[in-house]
Amino acid sequence: MSMERRQLLTGIGGLAATSAAGCLDRITGARQGTTAWYDFTDAQERAFERALEEFNDGRDDPLNAEAPAEMEKELETALPAEQGPETFNWAHDWIGRYHEQEFVYDASDDLEIDLEETYTENALEAVQWEGAVYGLPFAIETVSLMYNPEYVDEPPETLSDMVAIMEEHHDPANNRYGLSMPAVDPYFPSAWLQAFGGSLFDTESEELRIEDDAFVEGVELLEESIWPYVPDDPGYASQIPVFSDGNAPFAINGPWELEGFREAGVDAQVAPLPDVEGGSPTPFTGVKVWYFTSQLESADETALETTIEWAEWYTTNEQAIIDNAEIQGLIPVHQDYAGNEDADLxxxxQTFAETVEMGTPLPTHPKVDQIWDPLESGLERVFNGDESAAQAMESTAQNIRDRWE
Structure with a gap:
């Protein structure tokens, strides 16, 4: 998946200074204590800091927190050098690849918590690979439809209804558009790409599926009904201001952007993704995880205990669960809160949860990591009118298979 969104999220506010200090420590070897790396927006960071302060209160070994500017790149360098964090937060889709790279630690024998009694089945499956437990889940997220009530009285029930509203407001000459969506990062349009039963990859057969008619039909749906209404630059940085500045009736994005849209002055409302004629929107969903890293293989007992206690505490702490839900729109995966109508979150x-029910988990197989960038390039060629959907998926599939070889 494209890293652009997450690089943007970690580069704002006071995070850069924290990251610089952390990088300096790692370079000079001055890093001490138990460390967590994190990737949060401003609103998420404030809630995380409150939780961390509560966890650290009275501890002899407090958990240190750093926000690297480029999480993936720095982990790839730091963990092999045994200079990485003991834990970090990210979506579950790195589990398989990090297992192969030996970047993660199996905490099965260290956990005190009853996993099956605590977390939902899907969340628990997401943090395991070949019987190993490589982290603990704390929420699930996906993208959904957001709308500006200044332009939209009721959210559309069908894609045809949505297209009619987008057409009404789309006026690029005056910097107005029908939709704000990072257009070619596969995560964001995944609901449409998979709307007719298509998928990226068959985990059991380990076969690529993007050339299948069902997937190509999803690309064509994007080409005909979605892409005509977004700005010409499909990148994340160009798309977000369109909605936050009040220049589009709709956005397709995740809970991490909701607070920012509202702070910018747009009374952003969330709605389920609209129905598709002849299909069903099927977005990717991601389980948010505190990973256990290979740093724990050689860690002393204190660092191991602190890391395990943090993950168990954060993923079961009521206030952390409520903050994640109320501030960030993240859906709980703790069984006491997931699907509990009495838990007013x-x-x-509730709306994001409806969209999650439509979705499918991000695949974790290591081979999938080689799909994202070529697929984004292929979608961009269709977006720019350089290739048909079928042509682009055929050439993209060959590119991916070459990478696998």
């Missing part, structure tokens, strides 16, 4: 969470 707000309308945003």
């Amino acid at each position: 707000g309308e945003d969470v």
Whole structure:
């Protein structure tokens, strides 16, 4: 998956200074204590800091927190050099690849918590690989439809209804558009790409599926009904201001952007993705995880205990679960809160939960990591009118298979 969104999220506010200090420590060897790396937006960071302060209160070995500017790149360098964090937060889709790279630690024998009694089945499956437990889950997220009530009275029930509203407001000459969506990063349009039963990859057969008619039909749906209404630059940085500045009736994005849109002055509302004629929107969903890294293989007992206790505490702490839901729109995966109608976590969470029910988990197989960048390039060629959907998926599939070889 494209890293652009997450690089942007970690480069704002006071995070850069924290990252610089952390990098300096790792370079000079001055790093001490138990460390967590994190990747949060401003609103998420404030909630995380409150939780961390509560966890550290009275501890002899407090958990240190750093926000690297480029999480993946720095982990790839730091972990092999045994200069990485003991834990970090990210979506579950790195589990398989990090297992192969030996970047993660199996905490099966260290955990005190009863996993099956605590977390939902899907969340628990997401943090395991070949029987190993490589982290603990704390929430699930996906992208959904957001709308500006200044332009939209009721959210559209069908894609045809949505297209009619986008057409009404689309006026590029005056910097107005029908939709804000990072257009070619496969995560964001995944609901449409997979709307007719298509998929990226068959985990059991380990076969690529993007050339299948069902997937190509999803690309064509994007080409005909979605892409005509977004700005010409499909990148994340260009798309977000369109909605936050009040220049589009709709956005397709995740809960991490909701607070930012509202702070910018747009009364952003969340709605389920609209129905598709002849299909069903099927977005990717991601389980948010505190990973256990290979740093724990050689860690002393204190660092191991602190890391395990943090993951168990954060993923079961009521206030952390509520903050994640109310502030960030993240859906709980703790069994006491997931699907519990008596747990009033707000309308945003309920709506995102409806969209999650439509979705499918991000695949974790290591081979999938080689799909994202070529697929994004292929989608961009269709977006720019350089190739048909079928042509682009055929050439993209060959590119991916060459990488696998």
